[in-house]
Each structure stands twice: as C-alpha cells, then as structure tokens.
Amino acid sequence: MLSRSARLLALMQALRRRRLPVTAAVLASELGVSLRTIYRDIGSLVAEGAAIEGEAGLGYVLKPGFFLPPLMFGEDELDALILGLRLVTQRGDEALGQAAEDALAKISAVLPPEMEDAAATSGLLAAPGSQDDTPHLGTLRQAIRAEHRLRLRYTDKSGAITERIVWPIALGFFQAAEVLAAWCEMREDFRHFRLDRMATAETTGQRYAKRRRILLADWRSRELDSDV
Known part of the structure; x- marks a missing residue:
C-alpha cells in the first residue's frame, strides 16, 4: 500500500497526464x-x-502551468533527470549544455536533506561526446523553435554536395549520429540530414508555410507507416 505522501504524488501525476477533466471513479x-x-x-x-x-461527479483537471516542486521527485525520477541532463551537457551545443548545468544546480539546491548529495554522488555518468561534428546545433535548434526555413550546404552519403532549403521540424540524437528531420523543398518530401555532413547551415529568417506541429504529425505518421 502506498504511503499518503506517495499517494498524493501519484494523484498529482495522474492529473498532470490529462488535459481534460477526469472523474474521481477513474x-x-x-x-x-x-x-x-x-x-x-x-x-x-x-x-x-x-x-x-x-x-465530485463532474471530474477534476489540473490548471495549465502548475508544476510539482523538484523536492517531490522520487529516487528513480531523480536518477532519470540527472542522467538526462548530463547527457545534454555532453551532446548539446554550448548554450544547451550550460542550460542543463544550471537546471541540475537548481534541482540540487531544493532537494530535501536526505537527497541533497544525490547529484554530486550519482553513479550515473555520461561520456564526453565530440561537438566538432555538430557545430550547427544551436542554429538548428533556434530555427526549429522559430519555425524558420534553413539553407543547407550538404554532402550526401555518395559524396555529392547540394544546397537545400528545408523546413526543420525535429532533431534526433542517435548513437551513430545526430540527425535533422525536415521537409526538403527540392525533394518536396521529408528528408533526414546528418549534422556531421552539413558544411553550412544558415537561417533565412523566413517562416515556412505550415506550422511545425502539423509537419511533425505528418512526419510521425509517415515514419509509423514505413515501419508497418
């Protein structure tokens, strides 16, 4: 049986997972x-x-913008946060890495006494990665956030160099490489571009024609269909 504090936390998490009211019975x-x-x-x-x-009888919903304080994280949740933030410091660009370090410091500062050394003494480590192959990561992140078209000078797997205008929608961090998912104007279709093959990446400052959330949904649907 859950303790009262654990039950209250579980109840908050159940409400956070839902955008629409949920009944007490559920x-x-x-x-x-x-x-x-x-x-x-x-x-x-x-x-x-x-x-x-x-x-009662109608359902409950948690207002948008309400966040649980970090001191309510469980041990496994804290491990997940520490490992995730350490991975970001190793594989992100300079600004993202600094943001991860700042976030970890904020979390550590508000942990209860019995967990305050968790970050410093955690056995979950992330090996340093090479940022030389991803010099454009900051530019790509900003373009995704702003929904701006990108001009790429790209070398494909056969060695051919092309210039593309793409609509960036997502970044994937895989063991072998970091990859940009985007709509390619030249191909008129979704394409994936390895960051280590980008000679240049420049934002045009121009919004692309569709909202990113719509493109992202279309891309995910296409990826799911290709796996079937």
Missing part, C-alpha cells in the same frame, strides 16, 4: 483506492495550493 481505479480517499486527497492537495478545478 482516478480511484487507477490508484487502487476508494472514491472517498480520492475526494479527501483532492481536498488536501487544494488546501496545499494545488491548482485543481472541478468537483
């Missing part, structure tokens, strides 16, 4: 507790300042 079934317990725990969370809207 929450009770998911957490393996009674309806009365759910009603009581919702009341306790609201009293502690949780931004939960709704009422």
Whole structure:
C-alpha cells in the first residue's frame, strides 16, 4: 500500500497526464483506492495550493502551468533527470549544455536533506561526446523553435554536395549520429540530414508555410507507416 505522501504524488501525476477533466471513479481505479480517499486527497492537495478545478461527479483537471516542486521527485525520477541532463551537457551545443548545468544546480539546491548529495554522488555518468561534428546545433535548434526555413550546404552519403532549403521540424540524437528531420523543398518530401555532413547551415529568417506541429504529425505518421 502506498504511503499518503506517495499517494498524493501519484494523484498529482495522474492529473498532470490529462488535459481534460477526469472523474474521481477513474482516478480511484487507477490508484487502487476508494472514491472517498480520492475526494479527501483532492481536498488536501487544494488546501496545499494545488491548482485543481472541478468537483465530485463532474471530474477534476489540473490548471495549465502548475508544476510539482523538484523536492517531490522520487529516487528513480531523480536518477532519470540527472542522467538526462548530463547527457545534454555532453551532446548539446554550448548554450544547451550550460542550460542543463544550471537546471541540475537548481534541482540540487531544493532537494530535501536526505537527497541533497544525490547529484554530486550519482553513479550515473555520461561520456564526453565530440561537438566538432555538430557545430550547427544551436542554429538548428533556434530555427526549429522559430519555425524558420534553413539553407543547407550538404554532402550526401555518395559524396555529392547540394544546397537545400528545408523546413526543420525535429532533431534526433542517435548513437551513430545526430540527425535533422525536415521537409526538403527540392525533394518536396521529408528528408533526414546528418549534422556531421552539413558544411553550412544558415537561417533565412523566413517562416515556412505550415506550422511545425502539423509537419511533425505528418512526419510521425509517415515514419509509423514505413515501419508497418
């Protein structure tokens, strides 16, 4: 049986996973507790300042923008954060690496006493990567965020050099290489470009024709279909 603090955290996580109101009955079934317990725990969370809207019989929803404090992370969650942030410091560009270090410092500063040394003494390490092969990572990240067209000078696997205008939608960090997923204007289709084969990458400052979330959904659908 979960402790009360663990149950309250699990209830908050269940609400965070949903954008639409969820009934107490569904929450009770998911957490393996009674309806009365759910009603009581919702009341306790609201009293502690949780931004939960709704009422019995209609359902509950957590307001957008509400975040759990880092001190409520479990041990496995903290391990995941530490490892993930350390990987970013090794494989990201300078700005992203610095942001990861700052985030790790903020998390470490607010951990409870029994976990305050977790980051410093963690046995989860990330090996240094080579950033020489990904000099354009910062430019690509900014173009993705701004939904701007990119001008690439690219060498394909056969050694041919081409210039492309692409609509960047996602970056993939794989063991063998970092890859940009984008809509290629020349091919009129989605293409994948290895970052280590980019001679130049420059933003045009121009928005591309579709919203990135739509392109991303189309690309994911195409990738799923190709796996079938």
